[in-house]
Amino acid sequence: MTDEPTPGALDGVRVVEIASGGAVAYAAQLLAQSGAEVIRIEPPGGDAIRRAGPFPGDDFTLDGGGLHRLLNGGKRSVALDITSEAGARFAGKLVATSQLVIANWQTPTASPLPLADSEAMAERFPDTIYVSISPFGRTGPYADRKADSLVIESAAGMSYVSGKPDREPMASGVEVAEYYAAAMGWIAGLAALADKEAGVEHHFVDVSMHEALSAADDHNLPVYIGTGAIRRRYYSRVLIIYPSDSLPVKDGYVAFVLAGFDVGGMIAELIEEPEQATNPIVANGQERLLNWREFDEIVGPWMKSHTKEEVLRRSDEIGLAFADVATTEDLVSDPHLAERGYWETLPDGGIVPGPTVRFSETPLRVAPPPDLGEGTAELLDLDGPAAALLWRGEA
């Protein structure tokens, strides 16, 4: 990375984030990376992300928590109590000067700022596009329901097909619905902003976490719609093809992933048993799935007698889509990501993920997260004591 200043695609755009959960925070961070000025309005004691950890050395710190570093980079922070009259008034001043405001706000009475009422928001801030990211969207019978990623994964049909056949449905280990909602909020906010620059008025963007993840259905719906078969969890395997599993090798696991149908020859080449190329339990994806224990016995000895590196070198040569079952440690020390310059070092020496997207002209910028309330006085044009009063909710 060089220090040469590059243009940001969203230079000059101001975004206000009302601190309200991970999806909102991540969407706002993605906009900040494109050059938008993102002002995060947080409660004076810090929001849930700052309090969630993990913390360095497991010692609580408001400004150094792990999720805060991953979700709030490149933002400014204004600390005020949005549920108080004064706090809401000052927050409103910032919203009025912004092109976008992002929030997940379902409760009508929680703030004098009418965040739960899109029409009131549009009336009060006619020049600002309000992007709401909520669990189920702001209309429909579930509009006021609560949900986290588990509940959304369950509603989207994802949990039911995840896990072992004799166990309960299983959630992803990452909060996948939150990130889907963030990405959808990012897209929708950009689309509304672009359209506004093209001369069309927009006021309210209603993003549903539930819909964002439901759209990501892979083959549960086409299978049901076309045959009436209800796909069920079976070691999280897809229908038609096996494996997509992590199989044991000498020093860990390798994801043994077969894409395409005519792969018998490639598998036989991998395990150095050419005669297996025409064995139906090797050559035919459905035979492999239906007889997977036998298939595992055929490939298992070769896999277990080779290391990860050896297996992946062979699978790359043959052209199979195998992959490392990478741990966080593997990723941070990964030579491929290192050569691409993925990980970035913040001024304090800490490492964070780099850009999720590579632009040739307007590269994303990764920056440290703000200390709580660092921008309160400056951004609201208040002197220190006044900002402190606001901070304490006494203004």
Add this chain to the structure above:
Amino acid sequence: MRFFEGLKVVDLTQVWIGPMMTRILRDLGANVIKIERTDTPDQVRSGFLAGNDASGDFWNNRSQYFAARNAGKRAMQLDLRSEQGREILMQLLENADILAENFTPGAIRRMGLGYEDLKERFPRLVYVSMSGYGQEGPLAHRKAVGMSMEPSAGAVAVTGYPGDDPLKTGQTWVDHYAGLHACAAVITALIYRQRSGRGQYVDISMQEATIPTLGRHLADYLLNGRVKVGGDGNRRPGMVRGAYPCAGDDNYVAISARDEAQWIALCGVLGGDEWREDPRFASADARWANHDALDELIAAWTSPRDKFEVAEQLQAAGVAAGAVLQAPEVLADPQLAARGFWDQLELTGWGEVPVQRYFSPHIDGESFGARGRGPHLGEHTDELLRELGASDEEIAELREAGAVVGHPVALDNDFARDAITMRLDPYIELGSVLRVDEDFRERVARGAG
């Protein structure tokens, strides 16, 4: 949306990440031209066919799997390895705004169609490449599909039941998730172009887009050097969280009580004062330590009950909860229906089928659905050539030369047809299919109407 109306997208992508991204642009108003090879069409045309029927000549029009990713686009076949085929592509690019591709890195450059080859001639072009590991770097050429990117982005290592081996999820989500990043990137590049007049190149690595989702696991390694291998299942530190059995055929309810207030509310519905006063559950730490015992009590309460009713009772008390839905229940979900999430699209020779909206947000009350069914293979080849000014004679010549209409081979043999015809009864026996509903067509029509 006015901004997208009239934008022209030349779409060389196939399978999922790319087609999903360009379908969003189509639904927002862009003109998307889907280009498929003359020998092998988009593989997902043959994915999960309606009627589980791979016979006959129309297999390539009979997949909801394909329709979902390609609704409303115009499709042409073009042999980009031929001089004439590339010339037609150049003509299509003359007034194009976006070129999207997801070939294995390097392939499109070898055809002379890389960004470096095009940027001088088309300085306003936004050119987006999507791949597993990005365009450069030692792993750039590794074969990649969504199922291999979930492990390689680190998500599988942190997923699984507590104390068990890592396990992927049953839904290949990385393709789609990275495609959303590609879509945001394209719109960002268009905003920049509007201001600067300049196009640019965008490199999407599914791995890089996905790594930040590791969230707390990644943070814990970066800050404390702790490496997580294996998942927490449905559990999360500090919360009472799980999927619990309910009445009926393989039914569960997901419950997620995130804090003290939700725990108290949960007790109000399920266990009452007895649970609240139980020292094993007296604090978040205690509940975490005794989650197994708590799960048994919760499961005993939920087991005889209806999953929808349990969810409703808990929601009424302020606790996040919801039924674990099976595919037909997703199609019948009242919330998705109320918000108009499904479009009914024609599958030729089969009838209407519901297709989800990839761009689901509502903007000022407006929503953005599919603008037509999935295109048949090569359906718009002639139409698009005519728009470029080709005469009937010229079209005939191009055809003769094999530049535009070829002979798709995806399902020309019994092996391929057998491979995609699902063996449903054996799957039921195996356990990967719960059951087959005989009246599924009525249920689908009723559910997602």
